[in-house]
Amino acid sequence: RKEVEQDPGPFNVPEGATVAFNCTYSNSASQSFFWYRQDCRKEPKLLMSVYSSGNEDGRFTAQLNRASQYISLLIRDSKLSDSATYLCVVNIRYTGNQFYFGTGTSLTVIP
Amino acid sequence: EPEVTQTPSHQVTQMGQEVILRCVPISNHLYFYWYRQILGQKVEFLVSFYNNEISEKSEIFDDQFSVERPDGSNFTLKIRSTKLEDSAMYFCASSKDRTSEAPLHFGNGTRLTVT
Numbered sequence: 515r516k517e518v519e520q521d522p523g524p525f526n527v528p529e530g531a532t533v534a535f536n537c538t539y540s541n542s543a544s545q546s547f548f549w550y551r552q553d554c555r556k557e558p559k560l561l562m563s564v565y566s567s568g569n570e571d572g573r574f575t576a577q578l579n580r581a582s583q584y585i586s587l588l589i590r591d592s593k594l595s596d597s598a599t600y601l602c603v604v605n606i607r608y609t610g611n612q613f614y615f616g617t618g619t620s621l622t623v624i625p
Numbered sequence: 626e627p628e629v630t631q632t633p634s635h636q637v638t639q640m641g642q643e644v645i646l647r648c649v650p651i652s653n654h655l656y657f658y659w660y661r662q663i664l665g666q667k668v669e670f671l672v673s674f675y676n677n678e679i680s681e682k683s684e685i686f687d688d689q690f691s692v693e694r695p696d697g698s699n700f701t702l703k704i705r706s707t708k709l710e711d712s713a714m715y716f717c718a719s720s721k722d723r724t725s726e727a728p729l730h731f732g733n734g735t736r737l738t739v740t
Contacts, residue, residue: 546725557716557731558668601668607723610673610680611656617667 517541520602520616528624531592535619537585537602544614546605547578549587551598552618558601561587592623627651631717631732638707638739646702646735648717656720657700658729659692661685661713668716674700707739 520537527533539547547564562569564576564585575588585602602616630649638644650657659671672682672692679692691703700719704711714734721727 546728548728552668555714555736557734558729559731560728563726563728603729605725605728611675611720611723611727612673612681613658613670613720613729615668615670 517614518602518604518616520619522617522619524620524622526622526624527592529592529594531623532588532590533592533621534589535587535600535602535621537587537616539583539585539602539604539614541604541606541614542583543606543608544583544604545607547576547585548603548605549574549576549585550601550603552601553598561600589621592621594623594625597621597623629717629719629730629732631715631735633735634733635736636738638737640709640739641706644704644707644737646704646715646717646737648700648702648732649698650700650717650719651721651730652698654719654721654730656680656722657694658718658720659702660716660718660731662716662734663713671702671715704737707737709739712737712739 549561550558551561552558564578568577573590577586599618599620601618604614632647657674662668670683672686673680689705693701716734717732718729
């Protein structure tokens with residue numbers, strides 16, 4: 515079973531739409547959670563950390579449900595510049611410091 | 626803002642040749658990683674490095690691969706005898722420590738093309 519699973523999409527949404535991505539993780543020992551954004555042929559860049567109480571950064575809202583082992587990312591008022599692949603990343607630190615990546619969800623915002 | 630730097634940005638090599646990919650992690654970071662991404666596929670973990678030794682490695686990281694931190698700043702990935710299937714983007718990353726506020730920071734990547 516994969517450590518982190520995401521719907522690969524693609525998601526094609528019109529400008530201004532709200533879109534949500536989901537991610538599930540298998541290891542209940544997972545401790546930290548992140549969303550990264552990756553543009554084509556570029557490195558992943560940290561979009562936001564995900565906190566237990568949920569957190570918001572402008573148009574982006576991240577939620578964590580530890581009981582269901584589920585993370586989400588909501589993007590409101592989508593912009594053309596939001597087109598990218600969004601990676602769910604889970605960190606386990608009980609032994610070492612390991613990061614597990616989902617396959618990524620592809621988003622295209624259409625004018 | 627400090628960043629991870631990687632050189633070269635693009636490396637072309639012939640099958641069977643050795644390549645060394647270079648990285649300078651962020652200076653106060655303690656954990657170092659190499660990942661690779663074949664075009665159109667997911668980011669794959671290769672190896673993690675802490676306290677001057679490998680802490681974890683994946684099945685991909687076989688005897689053809691090695692890592693080294695030759696001095697206080699550089700972190701290198703060596704592929705001894707490259708294969709066509711080693712063609713990929715190789716990302717170096719570092720993490721400050723093991724706290725919850727320590728995400729991965731990636732370099733710009735080295736695109737390796739094996740012909």
